[in-house]
Each structure stands twice: as structure tokens, then as C-alpha cells.
Amino acid sequence: MVCPPVVPPLSWLDPPGGPEPPPVERAVPGDAWALAELAAATFPLSCPPEVQPEEIAYHVAHQFHPTRVAGWLTDPLVVVHVGRAETGLAGYSRLSFDPAEVEPAIWPQLTLRPTCQLSKCYVRPEWQGSGLADQLMAAALTAGRQRSARGAWLGVNPANLQARTFYGRHGFRDVGWRHFEVGGRLFTDCLMERALAEPVVVRRPGPAGSGV
Numbered sequence: 001m002v003c004p005p006v007v008p009p010l011s012w013l014d015p016p017g018g019p020e021p022p023p024v025e026r027a028v029p030g031d032a033w034a035l036a037e038l039a040a041a042t043f044p045l046s047c048p049p050e051v052q053p054e055e056i057a058y059h060v061a062h063q064f065h066p067t068r069v070a071g072w073l074t075d076p077l078v079v080v081h082v083g084r085a086e087t088g089l090a091g092y093s094r095l096s097f098d099p100a101e102v103e104p105a106i107w108p109q110l111t112l113r114p115t116c117q118l119s120k121c122y123v124r125p126e127w128q129g130s131g132l133a134d135q136l137m138a139a140a141l142t143a144g145r146q147r148s149a150r151g152a153w154l155g156v157n158p159a160n161l162q163a164r165t166f167y168g169r170h171g172f173r174d175v176g177w178r179h180f181e182v183g184g185r186l187f188t189d190c191l192m193e194r195a196l197a198e199p200v201v202v203r204r205p206g207p208a209g210s211g212v
């Protein structure tokens with residue numbers, strides 16, 4: 001089984017523009033509350049229409065409780081980067097080296113070891129298309145290389161064409177499937193993987209545009 005192809009939207013014909021992305025930094029423990037709010041606000045953007053509001057609310061309440069998010073920021077197996085705008089946190093990425101976060105069925109589908117999971121990459125709508133996501137990706141993948149990972153992988157809903165296009169531009173390729181639970185219901189995500197050894201040249205200029 002393969003993921004359905006991504007069909008480019010007409011927005012690809014739009015001229016470039018929009019705000020400059022804010023700086024990307026490692027998140028610090030003091031970011032926990034703001035990061036929890038950001039995670040709660042952006043998670044629904046990744047959900048297909050069939051996910052019910054109460055399922056999203058359940059997921060957000062459990063997965064993005066500030067206490068849980070604070071734990072990410074002190075976990076040596078987790079690296080979180082944020083886009084720090086003057087108006088607050090604009091986006092974040094979360095990279096995990098924790099094998100306990102990986103479902104057993106995922107391991108045989110991955111081709112590269114050691115590996116790391118890009119478990120979150122979320123940008124507020126007003127910063128999408130700004131290049132912030134590229135910088136969050138670049139920071140995460142650099143962290144993966146610094147810890148000697150040979151590959152990185154992620155799960156994404158097949159209907160999330162914006163994210164799949166973005167990940168494809170960053171060199172991720174479909175390698176299989178995984179189950180992902182939202183509010184007690186299982187959904188099927190595309191599993192994507194890329195090698196970290198070779199930089200992938202992306203379209204936008206700047207730190208990420210030189211290859212991540």
C-alpha cells in the first residue's frame with residue numbers, strides 16, 4: 001500500500017512574500033506554559049475532518065498538559081526548538097531519541113539506525129509559508145546529526161497535504177504506515193523517513209535554505 005500522491009495547490013502560483021520568520025532557539029523550561037498553549041492551539045490544524053472536536057479536546061488535555069510539556073523540556077532524550085516571535089511562540093519542533101516512544105510495529109519499517117523521531121512540527125497559521133518551518137526542521141535535524149542519528153522519521157496523516165509536501169521538500173519519503181491515537185480512536189498515518197547524512201537543498205534561502 002502506498003500513500004496517495006500529493007497534488008500541488010493553486011497557491012503554488014502565488015508570488016513569494018509575507019513576514020520574515022522569527023528566530024529559532026532551543027526551548028527552555030520557562031517556555032512550558034507558552035509551549036503547551038502553542039501545542040494545544042496548533043494540534044487541530046493537523047487533524048483530518050473526521051476527527052471529532054471532543055477527540056481533539058481529549059488528546060490536547062492529556063498530551064499537552066503543561067506538566068507533561070514541561071517534562072519534554074528537561075528530558076535528555078527530547079530536543080524542542082521554538083520560533084520566538086515578539087508576539088509569543090510562533091511554532092515548534094520536537095525531536096525524540098526515546099525508543100519508548102516508538103511503537104514496536106514501526107521499527108521493521110525504518111531503514112536507518114540509529115534514528116530519531118520528528119514527533120512534532122507545528123507553526124501557527126500566520127507564520128506558515130514564512131520559512132519558520134524550514135528553520136525548525138533544520139534545527140531539529142541538526143540536533144539529530146549531533147547525536148549521531150543516521151535517519152529521522154515521522155508520522156503524518158495522509159490527508160495532510162501541506163505537511164506531506166513540506167516533509168517531501170525536506171527529503172522525507174514514504175516508508176510505511178503507523179497507527180496514531182487521538183481521543184481514544186486509532187487513525188492511520190503515513191510513515192516517512194529520510195537519511196541525515198546528506199543535506200537536502202530546500203527552496204527558501206537562509207539557514208535552512210542552504211540544506212538541512
Ligand SMILES: CC(C)(COP(=O)(O)OP(=O)(O)OC[C@H]1O[C@@H](n2cnc3c(N)ncnc32)[C@H](O)[C@@H]1OP(=O)(O)O)[C@@H](O)C(=O)NCCC(=O)NCCS
Pocket residue numbers: 006007008009011012042045046047121122123124127128129130131132133134155156157160161162163165166169203
Ligand atoms: C506542516 C507545517 C509545519 C509546514 O509549515 P509551512 O510554513 O506551511 O511550510 P511551507 O510553506 O514551507 O511548505 C508547505 C508546502 O505545502 C504547500 N501546500 C500548502 N497547502 C497545500 C495543500 N493543500 N496541498 C498540497 N500542498 C500544499 C505549500 O505551497 C508549500 O509548498 P512549497 O514549499 O513547494 O511552496 C505547517 O503547515 C503546519 O504547522 N501545519 C499545521 C500542523 C501540522 O500539520 N503539522 C504537521 C503534523 S505531522
